[in-house]
Amino acid sequence: MxxxxxxxxxxxxxxxxxxxxxxxxxxxxxxxxxxxxxxxxxxxxxxxxxxxxxxxxxxxxxxxxxxxxxxxxxxxxxxxxxxxxxxxxxxxxxxxxxxxxxxxxxxxxxxxxxxxxxxxxxxxDRLPRAGRGSLYPCGLESVIEAVERMCAEGIEEAAQRAGQAGAGPAERAAALDVLLDTLGRLENRLTGEEYLADDRLTAADVELWVALVQLDLVHGCHLDASAVHRIAGHRALWTYARRLSAHPAFGRHLDPDGISRRHQDRCQGLEAAGAAVPILDWAGLLAEAERGYHG
Missing domain, CATH: 3.40.30.10 (Glutaredoxin)
Known part of the structure; x- marks a missing residue:
C-alpha cells in the first residue's frame, strides 16, 4: 500500500x-x-x-x-x-x-x-511477539473504544473548555460538570476493580492513565483551586493512577519535567490557582518506580 x-x-x-x-x-x-x-x-x-x-x-x-x-x-x-x-x-x-x-x-x-x-x-498490537497478551483482546473492543471516547471528550476536551480563559463562566462551569461526571463514571467502574476491562491490562488503561497524567500536570494548571480539589476527590481513580505508575511499562516513560516544558512551550493560556494544587507527586512516583526497577 x-x-x-x-x-x-x-x-x-x-x-x-x-x-x-x-x-x-x-x-x-x-x-x-x-x-x-x-x-x-x-x-x-x-x-x-x-x-x-x-x-x-x-x-x-x-x-x-x-x-x-x-x-x-x-x-x-x-x-x-x-x-x-x-x-x-x-x-x-x-x-x-x-x-x-x-x-x-x-x-x-x-x-x-x-x-x-x-x-x-x-x-x-499486530506485530509478532512471544508471551505477551493483546492490548485489544477479542470481545473487549467496544469497552476500549468507549473509554477512549470518555477520555478524549469527557476528560481532555472538557478540561480544556473548563480552563479556557476566553470562555464565559457558564460555559466553563458546564464543561467542569462534564469532566466531573466522566470522572465519576470511571471511578464507579474502577471501584473494587484493578483494571477497566475484564480484570486485565488493556489499551483502555493506557488511555485513562495518560489522560489522568495530562489532567493533573497540564489541564489543572488552568483550573481554579476548588475545581482541582473536586477532581482530586475521586480517590479510586488517583489510587489507580498511582498504582499504574509503579508498573515498569508506565513509570519508566513518565517525564513530569518534560511534560511541563512542552506545556510551557505550547500553551498561550493563563495559569490559574489550580497550578498550585497538584493532585499526585508524579516526580516522587517516578523516583519510587526507578528504585523499584533497580532494587
Missing amino acids: SITPLAAVASVHRSAPAFRGRIGRDARSGHYAVPHRYRLHVSTACPDGLRLAVGHSLLGLDTACPVTFLPAVPDCPGDGHSALRPLYEASAHHYTGPALAPVLSDDWSGRVVSTHAPDILRDL
Whole structure:
C-alpha cells in the first residue's frame, strides 16, 4: 500500500500531511506484520507519544520495533523535529511542513507509515511477539473504544473548555460538570476493580492513565483551586493512577519535567490557582518506580 498524505493537520505557520498507512496481516497490505522492519519515533512529553511508549513496552517490542525517543520540545521551532525531516521529505513530494511526532516509519523504505497514534498502537498490537497478551483482546473492543471516547471528550476536551480563559463562566462551569461526571463514571467502574476491562491490562488503561497524567500536570494548571480539589476527590481513580505508575511499562516513560516544558512551550493560556494544587507527586512516583526497577 502506498503512503498517501491525507487531510492537513494545523500548525503554527504550516501544515503537515497526516499519514494513515496501516500494518496489515499479510504481504498484500504493502506493510505487513514482520519484526525488525518498523521503528517508532515518539516524545513521551506528548500524550500521544506517551500512550505509544507505554503500549510498546507492554507489548514487549523493544527488539522487534525499536523506539527513537525525541526531546520534549522540538529542536526546530515551528518546523518540528529535525530527526524526522528525512522521513517526511521521503514520504511527501516537495514536503515543506513541520516534521511532527509521533511517527511509525518503515526502515526498509525510509518513509513514514503512519502519524495517526490510535492506528499505530493497534498496528503495534499486530506485530509478532512471544508471551505477551493483546492490548485489544477479542470481545473487549467496544469497552476500549468507549473509554477512549470518555477520555478524549469527557476528560481532555472538557478540561480544556473548563480552563479556557476566553470562555464565559457558564460555559466553563458546564464543561467542569462534564469532566466531573466522566470522572465519576470511571471511578464507579474502577471501584473494587484493578483494571477497566475484564480484570486485565488493556489499551483502555493506557488511555485513562495518560489522560489522568495530562489532567493533573497540564489541564489543572488552568483550573481554579476548588475545581482541582473536586477532581482530586475521586480517590479510586488517583489510587489507580498511582498504582499504574509503579508498573515498569508506565513509570519508566513518565517525564513530569518534560511534560511541563512542552506545556510551557505550547500553551498561550493563563495559569490559574489550580497550578498550585497538584493532585499526585508524579516526580516522587517516578523516583519510587526507578528504585523499584533497580532494587
